[in-house]
Amino acid sequence: MNEADVREWIPGEPLERVDFGGHKTGFDKRCPSDMSDGGLKKLMWRCAAARADSGLECYVDYVECSWTERPMFSVTAGSGTAFALTFDDAWTYVNGLQNGYELAKPAKGQDELANAVGVSRRTMNRILNGDVTVTYDRLTSIATALHTRLSVIIQRAEALASKEGEAK
Structure with missing residues (x-):
């Protein structure tokens, strides 16, 4: 696959890491650029990327918070959910979940x-x-x-x- 073939990801589509050649890898679909939803599609892409890279099953959704007008999110992985996260906090939380998940997996062999x-x-x-x-x-x-x-x-x-x- 060529990098020029990468298009924007649509929520619900599978995402996979591909080899672009020259020791360079990336995802077959790029992160959505639209922030009109407060970043929900970007966070959904981040969860799909974590799933593609590590097998981590995590999900993101909106959370209604009466104390702020900013979009707030929840991130669920397994039986645990983190509530009332800003976009940046939710992105960082998914990164941390993925890193912890990868570290907890046994090394090959x-x-x-x-x-x-x-x-x-x-x-x-x-x-x-x-x-x-x-x-x-x-x-x-x-x-x-x-x-x-x-x-x-x-x-x-x-x-x-x-x-x-x-x-x-």
């Missing part, structure tokens, strides 16, 4: 590693960080399981490399 040795991801992280003392027998069984798993991975990689070499 962590769950597989923990499952391979029969411990929880939290326990595995604590062992790797030296935050928990493990008996010699338990550490030996974890090391043996890791060694077995890595041996299988190495054998598969070598077989694949051999097949690729034969195909050339």
